[in-house]
Amino acid sequence: MKYDKKEIINRSSFKKTVIEYLKNPFSLFLWLLVVLAAVITVVILGFLIGYILIKGIPHLTPELFAWEYNSDNVSMMPAIINTLIMIAITMVIAVPLGVFSAIYMVEYAKKGNKIVNIVRITAETLSGIPSIVYGLFGMLFFVVALGWGYSILAGAFTLSIMVLPTIMRTTEEALLSVPDSFREGSFGLGAGRLRTVFKIVLPSAVPGILSGIILSIGRCVGETAALMYTAGTVTSAANSLFSSGRTLAVHMYSLSREGLHTDQTYATAVVLLIIVMIINFISGFIAKKLAK
Amino acid sequence: MKFKEKAMEILFLLAACVSILAVALICIFLFANGIPAIKEIGLFDFLLGKEWRPGNDIYGIFPMILGSIYVTAGAVLIGVPLGLLMAIFMARFCPMPLYKILHPAVELLADIPSVVYGFFGLVVIVPWVRDTFDGTGSSIFTASVLLGIMILPTIIGVAETSIRAVPDSYYEGARALGATHERSVFFTVVPAAKSGIMAGIVLGVGRAIGETMAVIMVAGNQARMPAGLFKGIRTLTANIVIEMGYATDLHREALIATGVVLFVFVLIINLLFSVLKRRSAE
Numbered sequence: 001m002k003y004d005k006k007e008i009i010n011r012s013s014f015k016k017t018v019i020e021y022l023k024n025p026f027s028l029f030l031w032l033l034v035v036l037a038a039v040i041t042v043v044i045l046g047f048l049i050g051y052i053l054i055k056g057i058p059h060l061t062p063e064l065f066a067w068e069y070n071s072d073n074v075s076m077m078p079a080i081i082n083t084l085i086m087i088a089i090t091m092v093i094a095v096p097l098g099v100f101s102a103i104y105m106v107e108y109a110k111k112g113n114k115i116v117n118i119v120r121i122t123a124e125t126l127s128g129i130p131s132i133v134y135g136l137f138g139m140l141f142f143v144v145a146l147g148w149g150y151s152i153l154a155g156a157f158t159l160s161i162m163v164l165p166t167i168m169r170t171t172e173e174a175l176l177s178v179p180d181s182f183r184e185g186s187f188g189l190g191a192g193r194l195r196t197v198f199k200i201v202l203p204s205a206v207p208g209i210l211s212g213i214i215l216s217i218g219r220c221v222g223e224t225a226a227l228m229y230t231a232g233t234v235t236s237a238a239n240s241l242f243s244s245g246r247t248l249a250v251h252m253y254s255l256s257r258e259g260l261h262t263d264q265t266y267a268t269a270v271v272l273l274i275i276v277m278i279i280n281f282i283s284g285f286i287a288k289k290l291a292k
Numbered sequence: 293m294k295f296k297e298k299a300m301e302i303l304f305l306l307a308a309c310v311s312i313l314a315v316a317l318i319c320i321f322l323f324a325n326g327i328p329a330i331k332e333i334g335l336f337d338f339l340l341g342k343e344w345r346p347g348n349d350i351y352g353i354f355p356m357i358l359g360s361i362y363v364t365a366g367a368v369l370i371g372v373p374l375g376l377l378m379a380i381f382m383a384r385f386c387p388m389p390l391y392k393i394l395h396p397a398v399e400l401l402a403d404i405p406s407v408v409y410g411f412f413g414l415v416v417i418v419p420w421v422r423d424t425f426d427g428t429g430s431s432i433f434t435a436s437v438l439l440g441i442m443i444l445p446t447i448i449g450v451a452e453t454s455i456r457a458v459p460d461s462y463y464e465g466a467r468a469l470g471a472t473h474e475r476s477v478f479f480t481v482v483p484a485a486k487s488g489i490m491a492g493i494v495l496g497v498g499r500a501i502g503e504t505m506a507v508i509m510v511a512g513n514q515a516r517m518p519a520g521l522f523k524g525i526r527t528l529t530a531n532i533v534i535e536m537g538y539a540t541d542l543h544r545e546a547l548i549a550t551g552v553v554l555f556v557f558v559l560i561i562n563l564l565f566s567v568l569k570r571r572s573a574e
Binding site: 020028031034035036037038040045048049055097100101103105109116118123125137145161165222256257262265273277279281283 | 296304307308309311381394401415478495509559565
């Protein structure tokens with residue numbers, strides 16, 4: 001990051017800066033504009049998080065985390081369990097697929113390979129498709145055509161397709177950042193391509209891959225539109241892969257839609273926000289590790 | 293050993309083909325389920341029909357198309373100036389210690405689930421609009437404000453990257469000619485990052501038009517022609533989610549066809565985005 005120049009500018013004394021701005025009122029106006037934009041953005045974020053936390057934390061009662069859901073306690077525990085199951089299955093499907101396809105694109109495909117170009121275009125297309133379209137597709141394909149019904153499995157497969165481009169892209173970037181000398185060294189010692197990939201290249205790319213996985217988990221946690229008509233909105237925890245169950249985000253949507261349990265909705269929002277903040281913190285931490 | 297190498301290579305290749313397969317399946321299933329309904333209703337009656345009354349078998353999605361366009365346009369009007377200025381601030385004005393706080397903050401803004409945004413809109417923005425202006429509060433305006441906030445991180449991210457990518461010589465040249473820091477940034481660096489910024493805006497438009505849950509919670513969802521800035525509206529995305537739960541037969545197919553229309557919109561936007569991105573990379 002290039003900050004050196006700005007520091008030189010900043011070194012001018014306060015008085016000098018004021019005089020310069022008085023000479024150039026238009027510059028002052030531009031400066032005020034950008035500062036104002038920054039303040040507004042920060043205030044919006046602060047207000048949003050602060051408001052939800054202040055309104056929600058007092059309602060985080062033990063009943064909200066009861067094992068069984070009923071209309072009195074509106075417990076979010078089953079929804080949390082469903083969310084965890086959903087994330088686990090999604091990752092089991094999407095991570096190998098994403099990592100393997102990135103390995104093919106970076107390590108195996110030769111330059112100008114037609115398939116690589118097509119894969120790249122389709123991955124770009126996938127990453128731009130809105131989640132409701134994924135939801136529709138999941139309903140038509142997994143729920144109806146394959147006959148799985150509203151189920152955790154249908155939801156997880158839908159989410160897997162949704163997060164696949166993220167995992168592919170981050171893994172690709174991580175693999176590309178592994179220096180070629182690693183590969184050359186491994187080949188020189190007589191290792192085959194497969195062994196080189198798994199023993200040399202992948203281990204050094206782990207932090208990058210991990211950040212992609214965390215990013216995807218964050219998307220799964222917050223996803224609603226893709227799950228309503230694939231995993232359904234049943235309130236209890238799923239007891240098999242083919243039973244329906246709502247995740248935490250869907251649970252929160254249903255609560256706010258019913259409009260009967262505003263306090264509990266605030267509390268659910270707090271839990272979602274905290275999860276997202278933890279995920280955000282971890283990915284920031286990994287990014288910092290990567291930058292070193 | 294040779295066999296294992298070859299087998300794994302084929303496995304990797306198959307994994308790479310999954311995304312091709314996924315796009316193909318999505319297209320096939322959406323179009324195969326949606327096109328017959330469009331045929332039965334009639335393309336023009338479906339796209340330009342001003343009434344949506346599933347009870348009477350009248351399926352015109354023009355109000356929803358307009359709804360999506362209005363809400364997206366509103367989001368762009370609010371989100372783009374704010375996001376662009378914020379990106380300029382982060383790339384060229386922000387001192388390093390502050391940047392270390394702002395950058396994760398903007399990322400957090402991107403990670404907040406859309407239900408939480410929607411709920412925030414429902415409990416904060418809707419009552420505020422109701423008290424300040426007339427109407428119920430669930431309106432085009434409310435949805436635009438909320439979506440404007442939601443697309444901020446997208447626009448900031450892409451615009452900041454492209455502003456940073458402008459060669460320093462542009463800035464230095466302007467400074468050497470006597471321009472102030474602000475003028476140099478606004479009139480040489482930012483114009484040079486134009487296509488990257490445009491790409492960010494297009495990506496933001498894609499996000500806004502595809503957003504579902506947050507919009508449902510604040511837009512009112514009346515399936516009629518837009519009646520004013522402070523009147524309720526229904527978007528394409530909302531139409532699908534609200535009615536899919538109980539729709540059957542032609543009604544259900546008409547909803548899938550709504551998804552097809554949305555899908556086509558998004559594909560066009562994506563195409564625009566990749567063209568712009570390629571241009572900014574050159």
